[in-house]
Amino acid sequence: xxARTGRPQRPEMMKATELTDDGLLGRMIAGDEEAFTLLYxxxxxxxxxFALHMSGNPTIAEDVTQEVFMTLIRxxxxxxxxRGTLGGFLFGxxxxxxxxxxxxxxxxxxxxxxANEIGEASSSRNGAGNGASRNGQHAKGNGWLGAGGxxxxxxxxxxxxxxxxxxxxxxxxxxxxxLCDLExxxxxxxxxxxxxxxxxxxxxxxRARAILLEKLRDAQTARRVPAVGT
Amino acid sequence: MSVEMKPMNCMQFEExxxxxxxxxTHGLALRERALAHAESCxxxxxxxxxxxxxxxxxxxxxxxxxxxxxxxxxxxELLREFRYxxxxxxxxxxxxxxxxxxxxxxxxxxxGLSLHRYVPGVKGRAxxxxxxxxxxxxxxxxxxTASAVESAADFIALPYADxxxxxxxxxxxxxxxxxxxxxxxxxxxxxxxxxxxIAADLLVSDDGTPQAIRLVSQDxxxxxx
Numbered sequence: 168x169x170a171r172t173g174r175p176q177r178p179e180m181m182k183a184t185e186l187t188d189d190g191l192l193g194r195m196i197a198g199d200e201e202a203f204t205l206l207y208x209x210x211x212x213x214x215x216x217f218a219l220h221m222s223g224n225p226t227i228a229e230d231v232t233q234e235v236f237m238t239l240i241r242x243x244x245x246x247x248x249x250r251g252t253l254g255g256f257l258f259g260x261x262x263x264x265x266x267x268x269x270x271x272x273x274x275x276x277x278x279x280x281x282a283n284e285i286g287e288a289s290s291s292r293n294g295a296g297n298g299a300s301r302n303g304q305h306a307k308g309n310g311w312l313g314a315g316g317x318x319x320x321x322x323x324x325x326x327x328x329x330x331x332x333x334x335x336x337x338x339x340x341x342x343x344x345x346l347c348d349l350e351x352x353x354x355x356x357x358x359x360x361x362x363x364x365x366x367x368x369x370x371x372x373x374r375a376r377a378i379l380l381e382k383l384r385d386a387q388t389a390r391r392v393p394a395v396g397t
Numbered sequence: 398m399s400v401e402m403k404p405m406n407c408m409q410f411e412e413x414x415x416x417x418x419x420x421x422t423h424g425l426a427l428r429e430r431a432l433a434h435a436e437s438c439x440x441x442x443x444x445x446x447x448x449x450x451x452x453x454x455x456x457x458x459x460x461x462x463x464x465x466x467x468x469x470x471x472x473x474e475l476l477r478e479f480r481y482x483x484x485x486x487x488x489x490x491x492x493x494x495x496x497x498x499x500x501x502x503x504x505x506x507x508x509g510l511s512l513h514r515y516v517p518g519v520k521g522r523a524x525x526x527x528x529x530x531x532x533x534x535x536x537x538x539x540x541x542t543a544s545a546v547e548s549a550a551d552f553i554a555l556p557y558a559d560x561x562x563x564x565x566x567x568x569x570x571x572x573x574x575x576x577x578x579x580x581x582x583x584x585x586x587x588x589x590x591x592x593x594x595i596a597a598d599l600l601v602s603d604d605g606t607p608q609a610i611r612l613v614s615q616d617x618x619x620x621x622x
Binding site for chain 2: 204208212215240241328330333344347348350351353354355369383
């Protein structure tokens with residue numbers, strides 16, 4: 168029942184929030200403003216975060232997010248549901264815009280300052296993470312974290328180190344880590360977003376994570392050397 | 398009966414170590430074997446620990462940044478753009494529809510005239526059979542009289558026209574036709590052979606097909622213009 172008119176609402180209006188992305192897109196194409204709003208609210212955070220991680224710059228992340236949804240408004244029929252999910256399609260658009268920006272401005276390569284900028288923005292808002300792994304288990308040892316033990320990796324410093332390491336990965340490895348590990352996409356979804364086979368996603372992610380571990384080990388070694396010298 | 402687990406080697410372990418906790422991959426299924434290998438291999442055990450630490454740190458980043466998103470002003474900007482695009486689409490659709498209807502009407506008229514010219518033996522009412530228009534679009538068959546053409550009071554059914562009862566709701570359109578065009582519509586040649594163009598009213602049905610014609614007298618024509 169509509170509070171304003173006292174008349175019963177149409178069933179399709181009541182169930183708008185339960186619609187899939189494809190359903191919302193269909194209604195959006197028909198001119199339904201509410202459907203567009205729901206779709207935007209559902210999808211913009213991950214697009215923004217992806218752009219932020221890739222660019223290291225909140226302003227560019229905003230521009231890219233806006234361009235992605237402008238593209239969806241102007242040409243929604245570009246999305247082909249037989250070729251993947253709408254989420255993957257939107258990430259693909261974001262990636263293309265980032266590449267264009269990258270070509271225009273080489274500063275898009277994440278630098279130390281950029282990675283810190285992301286970290287400061289997020290840690291000031293949310294604080295440190297809870298340290299739960301993907302399946303809820305905890306690390307058994309200290310690994311590249313040094314002698315601090317498992318409690319230490321939950322600290323802001325540890326998160327900063329990993330964030331920095333991600334930010335300094337080459338672009339093609341960084342995007343796969345952002346999609347699969349930070350946005351927790353499946354290999355299939357990432358493959359749609361990147362326009363490459365699932366096998367490529369898997370092998371590239373494994374290589375990216377191997378590089379990350381090397382970077383973190385090197386950073387750990389660099390931290391230890393002065394301590395040994397003194 | 399218990400099935401003995403096939404032991405995993407270091408190469409196999411490195412192949413799947415990054416998928417051990419990842420849903421939808423072979424890693425979960427191979428987890429037990431991988432853990433068993435890591436227990437017996439110091440190097441792989443260390444790699445497993447590092448990988449799990451990395452997973453936890455990445456998850457912590459994802460969690461802490463999970464609330465991040467585009468600023469609020471963007472939604473209103475995009476909504477404005479959405480409304481603009483929607484209105485533009487509507488205008489474009491209505492314009493295209495009007496153009497298509499116009500083209501269809503012209504084509505139907507041309508097709509009707511061509512049919513009569515090239516298919517003289519069309520079934521139906523004989524050419525020249527008058528129809529009473531009485532100022533409305535509804536048409537009914539009436540007796541054939543020669544004076545009907547000259548008085549310009551009655552509509553004359555076109556050779557290919559439908560049953561006059563089905564012409565309800567049509568429209569009368571005034572046109573100027575040349576002598577040969579009038580002849581093609583079944584008008585007497587002597588009348589159609591006059592010089593210049595002659596004013597006539599066409600009774601057009603809802604589907605755009607001309608159904609009947611009447612000539613307009615010069616007096617009537619002069620009064621209107």
